[in-house]
Amino acid sequence: MQGSVGRDVIATLIVSVILIWALPLMVGTYTLTVLAIYAMLGLSLGLIWGFGGILCFGQAAFFGLGAYTYAIAAINIGESTLPMIIAVIVPCIFAALLGAMMFYGRLGDVYLGVITLVVTLILFKFVNSTAGPAYTIGNARLGGYNGIPGFPTLNVPGRTDLYIWGDALYYLCAVALVLVYLGVTWLLRSSFGRIAVGIRENETRMSLIGYDVRIRKTVMFAIGAAIAGLAGALYANWGAIVTPGLFSLSQSAEIIIWCIVGGLGTRFGPLLGAAGLGYLKFLLGQQSMINNTMLMGLILVLFVLFLPRGVVPAAISVWRASVGRPRRTGRARAMRRNRRRDRDDG
């Protein structure tokens, strides 16, 4: 097992270095930065849904919380290191509390989906209604529909005069994505991850084996929220503004579509789905002939109908069937043996 983890890490690092170096030759770093952030957000839901079996309709809530927390903390603190940490911790704690309420309350999957959706909508409505000087946290005005602009963006830790932006922000986000991906890989290979997959498969059985399903699902949910919070904080730095749109229903739906299209139950699928569809959205945003939302819906419908498992699982199946594991039948072996014998004789 350790050997395969080592190979996995090395392969991830090699592919990442090549992609991080090569992609800016084709696409601008400004766009690539947000794609890396989307990929991280997709991975956060891919982890809790694909491996933890928790279908969260409100991943955007944690994304938005991360972004707003960063903006508010950065205005009040100034230096960006602590705000980045707080922006991960706040969504994590929020999700832990929400998760504990849902999982200890033994809510079914449908209710869980409804509650996460409603929480996102409540946050969206609330943040939208915070215009005016009455809604401030420290020195930060929440700004209602207009959001919070003009907060200090990322700086080199301890150097408030050295900002990380442009290409540097791209490399930082890409490296953060690779680290999160490796962290998720490690988590899924650990006992905790393997047990989480067992819970996804059969909660009752895992409970009868002796596992407290409730606490494990809560922890998994909180980890997913922490990753989404990190993505949100990076997004705030990329856009240099946070708005209530981060909590919107369309944002939540998009994350689910990324995971379905990329492929659930894989680490790379949601990441690919997020970056791929994010790039498509970026390209479509440059024209006005086709409605972006309609096309997203159409893509989802086509995938559900023709490729329900998503791109990555389908590609893995094709690979295994054709190239990855060639079936060496006794007949094939015998033919090779005969050919070798003929060659030696001849």
Next chain:
Amino acid sequence: MAEPVLETQHLSMHFGGVVALDNVTFTLRRGELRCLIGPNGAGKSTFFKCLTGLLTPSEGHVLMQGEETTGWPPHQVAALGVGIKTQVPNVMDALSVQENIWLAARRFLPSAQADAKTREVIDRLALGAIARTDLGQLAHGERQQVELGFVAASDPWLVLLDEPAAGMTAGEVARMTEVIHELNRTAAVVIVEHDMQFIRSIASKVTVFHQGAILIEEDVEAVMSDPHVRNIYLGKKA
């Protein structure tokens, strides 16, 4: 006489107006192997679910090694060292046999020891040939065996099995019987079962349930020849 490891005191379970269990007092002692039999609707499975925590009894108490476990959730009951196999195979279909059994072993052992325990259980149950096969691709009998593997991997002191021989071939039942006897060397065992031949081969003492209550608790041969039992369970002509 060995000390009791499992007791129920005046256990009752009502579903609305339906009385599924009526004042059941039951004792299982260390090292004992007991079969619970009875016709459909007699209350065996409800009793089983009350023991495992899948149901909370309406009245009465469940005690395991003297500790009150009434109303405990299943994971807490299992964490005491109770191995549970449910009526319908309850497994992780998308995971391999090896991974399934590892999950049970890991609950009580550190990771490295869980690996060793998994290999030991797979050898013991002769599941080596299908160790890497996903459970979803296995036949019913093989899935039942894997569930017994869950129990064996947790080194329990009390084993609760609901219809372990259902749907299995004669060979699988023979292996299952062997494993249950092995488990019984270190654990008290309760088996809910219908298969009379299997019960004869495995149990010395049998508890007969009828209409939610215990009708008789005797040696297997005495139970089989009891006219009441023959009447309500086997049929008059049996």
